[in-house]
Amino acid sequence: RSVAVIMVGGPTKGTRFRPLSFNVPKPLFPLAGQPMVHHPISACKSISNLVQIYLIGFYEEREFALYVSSISSELKVPVRYLREDKPHGSAGGLYTFRDIIMEESPLQIFLLNCDVCCSFPLTGMLEAHKRYGGIGTMLVSKVVAESANQFGELVADPDTKELLHYTEKPETFVSDLINCGVYIFTPDIFTAIQDVSMHRKDRANLRRVSSFEALQSATKSLPTDFVRLDQDILSPLAGKRQLYTYETVDFWEQIKTPGMSLKCSGLYLNQYRYTSPHLLAVGDGTKSAAVIGNVYIHPSAKVHPTTKIGPNVSISANARIGAGARLINCIVLDDVEIKENAVVMHAIVGWKSSVGKWSRVQGEGDYDSKLGITILGEAVTVEDEVVVINSIVLPNKVLNISVQEEIIL
Numbered sequence: 001r002s003v004a005v006i007m008v009g010g011p012t013k014g015t016r017f018r019p020l021s022f023n024v025p026k027p028l029f030p031l032a033g034q035p036m037v038h039h040p041i042s043a044c045k046s047i048s049n050l051v052q053i054y055l056i057g058f059y060e061e062r063e064f065a066l067y068v069s070s071i072s073s074e075l076k077v078p079v080r081y082l083r084e085d086k087p088h089g090s091a092g093g094l095y096t097f098r099d100i101i102m103e104e105s106p107l108q109i110f111l112l113n114c115d116v117c118c119s120f121p122l123t124g125m126l127e128a129h130k131r132y133g134g135i136g137t138m139l140v141s142k143v144v145a146e147s148a149n150q151f152g153e154l155v156a157d158p159d160t161k162e163l164l165h166y167t168e169k170p171e172t173f174v175s176d177l178i179n180c181g182v183y184i185f186t187p188d189i190f191t192a193i194q195d196v197s198m199h200r201k202d203r204a205n206l207r208r209v210s211s212f213e214a215l216q217s218a219t220k221s222l223p224t225d226f227v228r229l230d231q232d233i234l235s236p237l238a239g240k241r242q243l244y245t246y247e248t249v250d251f252w253e254q255i256k257t258p259g260m261s262l263k264c265s266g267l268y269l270n271q272y273r274y275t276s277p278h279l280l281a282v283g284d285g286t287k288s289a290a291v292i293g294n295v296y297i298h299p300s301a302k303v304h305p306t307t308k309i310g311p312n313v314s315i316s317a318n319a320r321i322g323a324g325a326r327l328i329n330c331i332v333l334d335d336v337e338i339k340e341n342a343v344v345m346h347a348i349v350g351w352k353s354s355v356g357k358w359s360r361v362q363g364e365g366d367y368d369s370k371l372g373i374t375i376l377g378e379a380v381t382v383e384d385e386v387v388v389i390n391s392i393v394l395p396n397k398v399l400n401i402s403v404q405e406e407i408i409l
């Protein structure tokens with residue numbers, strides 16, 4: 001028996017995702033037409049004997065209620081949201097709900113970060129995990145050396161795949177092999193987390209009885225129930241024959257910013273070719289719009305047959321796309337109206353926004369830079385014949401003049 005746990009964080013975590021996280025918790029922001037967290041959840045379908053999926057976070061319960069009930073019936077596996085009263089860190093959050101998780105007596109606990117985009121090769125990982133016989137197996141991937149310091153860097157034994165050394169976001173280069181944020185643990189992980197927090201309690205008590213100077217440093221240290229999976233668990237357990245690695249050569253990205261969500265939406269659309277081709281639009285520009293490459297269109301959206309759409313376009317519920325519009329590499333959210341002959345390119349158009357006739361909303365398509373894509377927040381109105389380039393527009397603004405490289409507050 002297995003259970004899966006998806007760490008969804010909370011409102012203080014998704015700040016780099018603004019202005020899109022004003023409306024919806026980051027884990028529910030749609031990528032390729034499905035909430036971000038939906039992709040790891042549906043990957044869990046491949047786990048045999050999966051009895052329960054938990055989402056752990058510190059968002060309000062009601063924010064996840066609707067999603068959790070609809071996905072439970074769709075998957076036919078119960079999905080439950082467990083709310084922490086405050087952040088406990090990535091391992092502390094898991095530990096908080098150990099009793100509930102262990103009710104199912106799982107042999108394996110799959111633990112997935114919600115903000116990573118990959119093919120989640122969970123069955124291959126599980127086979128490897130059983131072979132290794134450790135308490136945990138983590139998914140790892142090679143990235144370009146210059147970007148490795150944004151992640152946990154690690155060294156693994158080339159033959160046994162044992163995790164030999166682990167450093168979280170190091171200042172000096174350690175390795176281009178990084179932690180993907182996808183793990184399988186045995187229930188022994190709970191003992192490892194408990195050890196860290198006991199050790200902290202002991203140290204805090206020691207400090208309390210010693211000098212004033214030590215007291216000062218105690219106030220700086222973390223609360224005993226705040227435990228980070230990476231620094232506090234993976235680093236100390238490396239090289240002790242307890243943790244092993246499983247390398248993916250498939251795509252892998254982290255989703256911290258709106259720019260990366262646009263890139264990852266494209267990666268998931270591409271994955272639909274293999275996993276859910278029925279979700280991809282087809283069209284030849286006669287009865288329906290001309291479709292180029294991978295495109296998702298929600299069944300309730302109204303798209304004029306003279307539009308040209310793609311590649312990498314996702315159109316959400318009740319959007320209306322007028323005659324002659326051209327959409328390239330963009331996410332169009334619920335209830336958006338794109339009027340006749342408008343162009344939207346390298347952009348995210350927020351809920352209920354409207355883009356006027358002959359207007360252009362576009363970015364240069366650099367996912368890594370802050371103004372590399374254009375983002376319209378909720379209910380933004382771009383009037384007719386207005387050009388918005390490389391800009392971020394906060395909710396409820398009306399643009400009647402063209403702007404470039406601006407953040408409109």
Ligand code: GDD
Binds near residue numbers: 086090114169178254
């Ligand atoms: N429930 C809950 N409570 N979730 C949390 C908490 C918490 O207190 N803190 C973080 N998370 C969730 C986040 O939502 C995310 O899904 C995951 O745990 C990891 O978040 P962070 O601890 O902020 O780390 P990170 O995303 O910067 O980096 C981690 O993931 C990378 C892969 O994406 C590290 O493990 C890196 O080493 C790794 O490369």
